Amino acid sequence: MRFPAEPFRIKVVEPLRRVSREEREQAIREAGLNIFAVAADTIYVDLLTDSGTSAMSDSQWAGLMMGDESYAGSRNFFHFRDAVRDIFGFEHVIPTHQGRVAENLLFSTILKPGHVVPSNIHFDTTRANIEHQGAEAADLVIDEGLDPNALHSFKGNLDPAKLDRLLTERGVDKVPLVMITVTNNSGGGQPVAMANVRAVREVCKKHGVPLFFDACRFAENCYFIQQRESGYANKSVAEIARELFSHGDGCTMSAKKDGLVNMGGFIALNDAEWTQRLTNLLILIEGFPTYGGLAGRDLEAIARGLREVLNEDYLAFRIGQVAQLGELLMHAGVPIVRPVGGHAVYIDARRFLPHVPQERFPGQALVVELYREFGIRAVEVGSLMFGHKDANGKDVFPQLDLVRLAIPRRVYTTEHMRYVADSCIQLFRDRDRLKGLRITYEAPMLRHFTARLEEVTEEPVAR
Ligand code: F0G
Numbered sequence: 001m002r003f004p005a006e007p008f009r010i011k012v013v014e015p016l017r018r019v020s021r022e023e024r025e026q027a028i029r030e031a032g033l034n035i036f037a038v039a040a041d042t043i044y045v046d047l048l049t050d051s052g053t054s055a056m057s058d059s060q061w062a063g064l065m066m067g068d069e070s071y072a073g074s075r076n077f078f079h080f081r082d083a084v085r086d087i088f089g090f091e092h093v094i095p096t097h098q099g100r101v102a103e104n105l106l107f108s109t110i111l112k113p114g115h116v117v118p119s120n121i122h123f124d125t126t127r128a129n130i131e132h133q134g135a136e137a138a139d140l141v142i143d144e145g146l147d148p149n150a151l152h153s154f155k156g157n158l159d160p161a162k163l164d165r166l167l168t169e170r171g172v173d174k175v176p177l178v179m180i181t182v183t184n185n186s187g188g189g190q191p192v193a194m195a196n197v198r199a200v201r202e203v204c205k206k207h208g209v210p211l212f213f214d215a216c217r218f219a220e221n222c223y224f225i226q227q228r229e230s231g232y233a234n235k236s237v238a239e240i241a242r243e244l245f246s247h248g249d250g251c252t253m254s255a256k257k258d259g260l261v262n263m264g265g266f267i268a269l270n271d272a273e274w275t276q277r278l279t280n281l282l283i284l285i286e287g288f289p290t291y292g293g294l295a296g297r298d299l300e301a302i303a304r305g306l307r308e309v310l311n312e313d314y315l316a317f318r319i320g321q322v323a324q325l326g327e328l329l330m331h332a333g334v335p336i337v338r339p340v341g342g343h344a345v346y347i348d349a350r351r352f353l354p355h356v357p358q359e360r361f362p363g364q365a366l367v368v369e370l371y372r373e374f375g376i377r378a379v380e381v382g383s384l385m386f387g388h389k390d391a392n393g394k395d396v397f398p399q400l401d402l403v404r405l406a407i408p409r410r411v412y413t414t415e416h417m418r419y420v421a422d423s424c425i426q427l428f429r430d431r432d433r434l435k436g437l438r439i440t441y442e443a444p445m446l447r448h449f450t451a452r453l454e455e456v457t458e459e460p461v462a463r
Helices: 021-030 058-065 075-088 099-110 124-131 160-170 194-207 218-228 237-246 272-285 296-308 312-331 362-374 414-429
Strands: 092-096 116-119 136-139 178-181 211-214 250-254 265-269 344-348 379-381 402-406 436-441 452-456
Touching: 021 362, 058 296, 075 092, 075 237, 075 265, 075 296, 092 099, 092 272, 099 124, 099 211, 099 250, 099 265, 099 272, 116 160, 124 136, 160 194, 178 194, 194 211, 194 237, 218 237, 218 312, 265 272, 312 344, 312 414, 362 379, 362 402, 362 414, 362 436
Parallel strands: 116 136, 116 178, 178 211, 211 250
Antiparallel strands: 092 265, 250 265, 344 402, 379 402, 436 452
């Protein structure tokens, strides 16, 4: 395997400033060893997220100039609506300025306290928006989806038996909809199979519950179906997407991922009554139904991005670039989550730094060192993000301490990827010198965004 050649050439460049190790050392110290508090222009390769970080195409930039900024009925809205209808097949299209607003509108319209929304694994903002309504977010991914070493082609699958059990136990009155996240971001960007979607659809039908998708990375998921699932090799990714969504009643989408834009999102659905209620709320909190928090030019860029993302040369490059980065790391013995998902490579920090216990934040220690030594920004998805204290004040840690290297779309070249791989491998060879960390400040909620930390040399006190 090798890196796929880029199916584009570069027309505009964004210069990167080379920053010395000393400058980075000072920046990360001042940031309290928190990568979120570091200025982005001190970073060489920024793999914090694949969300809103895509490079737009010449066609999308040209589309911006075609923006019609009329308050109502902008022509770009109709282009946007038609693109969503063509690709997803849903009748009603409601623009929002990003994915979490689509979630907020949907859940605040249809959820009541005591409701439960099952999914494979809810993304953090989805879960938070459900819990904000006093409802419960249930993760029902197949067991393999929780094992970083289980090799399964569709580790994002939702377990239909678990779903059937939940619907039988709770009753349909308590479950206003079921969601499937494609690809399953919180489970490592793993895809969901078409056969699984059909099976989940059957369970939903049996109980009379609608099925929605969190469609952020739908094109990447459909490409995996084409590559891995029998019966789909000769279908286009666009055809696969149309089939996938034909099994559902609607979707929420952050266009910041597979919309190939820097801001935007939507809800698309078939139910007219829900649409009316959603639209009323949209006008209150986002804007008029033909712009929903976005400029006309942004709607045009999404309309074009949604069609571009289905280009199979692009998808082969995209998925291949991420897979090859994973391959290089694996080949050098760096422990990563397998198989590699669609948008990111996840390093298993507990196996990378076995001498750093979980209460010393091995993932964050790795993130700090990747920045300090190499100017690479990754993000910790582990003890710092999810750890908390239980009712007795005892620390509770998640099962996995991961470091996510999320790859922005069409932004970095093969040499950038090689640089990331070489840096991670060098750090792996030097891993014994890395120290654990201790929190010196933490906020009561979502502490990873603003926490401050320091390095510690002594062993933690056994509890
Ligand atoms: N759903 C999924 C699966 C996501 O990955 C995200 C965002 C959202 C919903 C929310 O969308 O940011 O437009 O409001 N994920 C980003 C990430 C933040 O880094 O994985 P948003």
